[in-house]
Amino acid sequence: MNLALTVLEITAPVFILGMIGFVWVKMGFEYRVEFVTRLAMTISVPCLIFVALMQTEIDPNALTLLSLATVAAYGAVTLLCWGLVAIGKLDRRTYLAPLIMGNTGNLGLPLCLFAFGEAGFGYAVVVFAIMAIYSFTFGIWLVAGGGSPLKVLKEPIVAATILGALFLWQGWETPTFLTNALGLVGDMAIPIMLITLGVAVARLTPAHLPLSIILSALKVVVCVGAAALLAQWFGLESTAAAVLIVQIATPVAVTSYLLAEKYGADADAVAGLVVASTVMSLITIPLTLAFLV
Template identity: 65%
Template structure:
């Protein structure tokens, strides 16, 4: 019961802020989607990623072992979800990246801390760093529909992720006044993204919601199986294995919607995946944690 309440406490703000965006549009107010998207993706999110990585202390041995397991896990998810999209006729640009990359930051990190303590949080941050690099390079390439890899490299989020990883690796810290400034900028990212998400939800057709339900359920089963297989293959100790399974099975990340909006994929469909998978996680994540614990 405590796990269910914890997940509800973490996911409730997602629903509340999305509802604000939904009602804002439905009541006829103006919402400049392009401006908010650009502000979030080029300023807010990069600051959020950099400060999160810089402030985390990582055990070098855990970083090496778990990073390899996470890379193999994401490679497996990529192969399986690519095949699933082909079989079901789902658009690759719209569905593939959101299916691969979950909400390992806002949802995965707090859950790992609650379930497994400081050790679990350390492992969770390693996976978050791996996901961030892959999501904002390979994931961007998928959503953008191919093109030159330099298109992804020039993305501010990629630079923030790599710079944050460098600071994490070297144990560096920015001066206090810079860190606090970056924190303030980064804190605006999540509320803006969630409100914008609610705006997109207002445009989702009924069939989009139905599809999001069964795709989200199928996604959870595949993610748990792949993460478990990767962890066992690398012989991870129990807590590291549990955190790997937890992180890879988190619901679709809000940033997936923002990338779809920015690069012209079917953003309302992705928004449906974000909301439905997050709501389903109230049930699926406690069940997964109960199995792992």
């Protein structure tokens, strides 16, 4: 009973905020996803990452080890999902990137914060930053069929990650007034992203739902298995290992749908993956946390 209550306390705030966005749209109220997403990804999330890295008290060596494990985990997931797509004779541009890239920002960050505290949140920011860089390079290349890796250097999230890592490495801190201001801007990110997730799910037009359900289930198995094995291989301590598993196994991100729509992949099929995996996460996330908390 205590375990069930603990898991509920962790997951309930996340899903309640998502439900607020979902109900808001269903009631017919306006919500400009493009504006809110741009605000979050250009200003709020970079501030969140920078402050989190600058203020983290985690040993830099532990963060380095987690970074290596994260890169290895995404490499393993990429190979396994590539195999699934090939075996199923599915369109690679449509299905591969969504199966690899999880919702480590909108969903993963708040989950890790509520489940593992500030230390877990610091680890989660590292995994999110690596996933974002991977998504802006390899992910876009998969969906668009090309693209320049140098574009990633223009992303505010990447700049914030590099700057935050530099401050962490050197032990620097911004003046208190600036840290407080950046912290306030960063604090917007988590509630905004969760509400926007609910809005986006409410507006999606999913297709191929039976296939989406099967692929979403396989994604959970592949991601949890790969992350758990590599966490053990790299000898991550318990909190870092748990964060890696939760982040790698997050459901398909709404960003995958936006990229599919932008670059001409089957956006409705990706919408089916987003909806199926997000709804499935109502079960899979509590079950995962029950073994990790």
